[in-house]
Amino acid sequence: MAISRRNEMPQQPILFYEVFDIWGIDFIGLFPISNGYSYILLVVNYVSRWVEAIATKTNDAKVVADFLKSNIFYVFGVPKALISDQGNHFYNKAMSALVHKYGVVHRITTIYHPQTNDQAEVFNKEIKKTL
Incomplete structure (x- = not known):
């Protein structure tokens, strides 16, 4: 029996990522x-699970951009990708300009599917439990 193309599993590329290539970002509060x-602004590295977090007074785009530049880009290097939810503090002109300037791919999770940014969500739960 011949296998038709329709019944074949689609090929998925094997992707190799270096430490600090992919970060997930989220606000807690x-x-x-x-x-x-x-x-609390939380940023989690997907490969090493390294966490950077900071307490903030607001949850706006300026806080996010300043934190990413000073605590992620300048310390760990510019990542290849950044994963966030659709919050207006991540999904705006300032963030678009920032990721475009540094050549970072910004992946936005779909609404009501936080599992896409699972690394950040796991640490969100841990921090909430600790507090």
Whole structure:
């Protein structure tokens, strides 16, 4: 019996990623205000699971851009890809300009499917449990 093309499994490329090539990013909060801070910005490396987090007063695009430049791009190098949800703090003109300037691919998760950014979601749960 011959196998037709229709019944074949689609070929998937084998992808190799280096440490710090792919990062997931997410905000946690709104928490009760403590010293003026009510959010946590969390960035997780997909390969090493290294976590960078900072308490923030707001959850806006400026906070995200400043954090990425100073704590990720300048420390670990410019990543190949950044994965985030569709929050307006990640999905805006400022972020588009930032990732375009540095040549980073920005992957946006689909709504109601947080598993796409599973690394960040796992650490979100851990931080919430700890707090």
